[in-house]
Amino acid sequence: MTRKPEIPGRDREGRGSGVTGRPGDLGALAFHPWLLLAYPPVRELAEGLVRPAAPAALCLALFVALYALSVTLSFRGRRRAATGTLVALVLVTFLLLTAVAEGWFYLAPLMTIACGVVMRDGPVYPVLTALTVALAVAMWWNGSSWENISLSVWGTAAGGLVVSIVLKLFSVIAELHRTREELAHAAVAEERLRFSRDLHDLLGHTLSVMVVKAQVVRRLAPHDAEAAARQAADVEAIGREALTEVRGAITGYRGRGLAAELASARTALADAGISTAVTVPGARPAPELDALLGWAVREGVTNVVRHSGARTCEIRLEGTVLEIRDDGRGPGASTLGNGLRGLAERTAALGGTLETREDGGFLLRVTIP
Known part of the structure; x- marks a missing residue:
């Protein structure tokens, strides 16, 4: 059987798929390349520019794992686990930005991208607003310039908003596909009902007339063969007319x-x-x-x-x-x-x-x- 195309990350009921290799995992994989934003911190760690290096490396590894896990759990439909993982990701992100590596503010967009994925069907806009304000306060507290604050805040807010809007758009498209299929099924059912109703109306009347004429033929046959023959000819003509009407009904003809x-x-x-x-x-x-x-x-x-x-x-x-x-x-x-x-x-x-x-x-x- 040919499988109909589905929206990445959603099953036929609109939920994330929970089977490896299915659309849910494909949708999560589409967000993993964003982890390239973590390359600058990795380079700084490799060049020995961060001290102490061990806590920073541990927090960075935990950040990457929590990001990938929250996105994957969300697309598999495990909303509660994905939300808990997202909360842990937010805590680790602010720990990194305020205590371990104060200059890694370009990791913040990854946090809001994960937020847009996990909370796409929830209160995503208030949460993104709160995270963006908290990021601005954290950067100001660490003495960042207003130019750096504005750039980071814009990138952080835009990342989550764009992801949330795109995923909602995919959800609407999937719903439109389902609605179109349901309307097609309803149209077929309505046409079947119309056709059966037309056949009933056409044949019910015609067969009733044929029965009446057949009764007339039966009454006349013993006494008036010529009149009975005329009535029999009428039965034949009505039968031919009924055949024409049935053919007309098949092509959408509605009545005479x-x-x-x-x-x-x-x-x-x-x-x-x-x-x-x-x-x-x-x-x-x-x-x-x-x-x-x-x-x-x-x-x-x-x-x-x-x-x-x-x-x-x-x-x-x-x-x-x-x-x-x-x-x-x-x-x-x-x-x-x-x-x-x-x-x-x-x-x-x-x-x-x-x-x-x-x-x-x-x-x-x-x-x-």
Whole structure:
């Protein structure tokens, strides 16, 4: 399996990796070259410019070890151990700068770099401010010039700030990658839901009409073969039309529109022996509204044919309010099947409402603002 690229020093949940050779260790290694800032003190020790040399060398070795350890522990996700190591590093740094080797102030940026790494998700700015102020006071106490103090303070503060900002940027990028993947999964799930809903709406209505016509064929076959043949031809035509609609749904086709659905509804209701009255303005609605009203007619008439046992059905459109009313029993006002739920979702997407009510029959009302 191909492994997706990850942000250095972070795992899939955004934590530091704790396995050697994984991104956590790679992220820590990226900060180890900064230890080259410790080269001048090493050179001074080698040239015998620091006295006493043994305590200075011991403190310098401890400083280097604590820096590397704090950065590594932080990228491995061991926050508590990394914070404790950072505190020890700060103490050793100020011990070096105030008591052992007063001129090694260029080690201070390493201290704040480690601080930026360890505390990148914590109160890094107040801590960096406190360390920078303490460094300035320590340098002033040791008689450093204001020029040296300003340069050291700027380098110390900038080191920690830049590292903290860069690591937070990597964290944001990793979060964006995860969010993009989640949105992609959500889009796929939504498309699957849309597709299944469309197939239900398309095939549910069509199969209901085919069943009704098949029943008509069965009743007519013993007495009127010619009429039965015509109904059988209608079943064939409806099946072909359903195949076309399914192919259209696969390519994103959403519906046939109000006029086509009304024509299909009249045929389906007439074949089911249900008297139909249609009151619809001649003007064609806007495309999105036309598609929605067509779906509403399709779903409403399907329910009338399937569930109502009605004798009459009225379809009325006034403005953007569509009503389908029958004198049957309906599927139950409190029970929404998959088709009505899908219709309700489509209606809500356009800011409208869907209402069902039993009132001397069954009423389906779709209202669009």
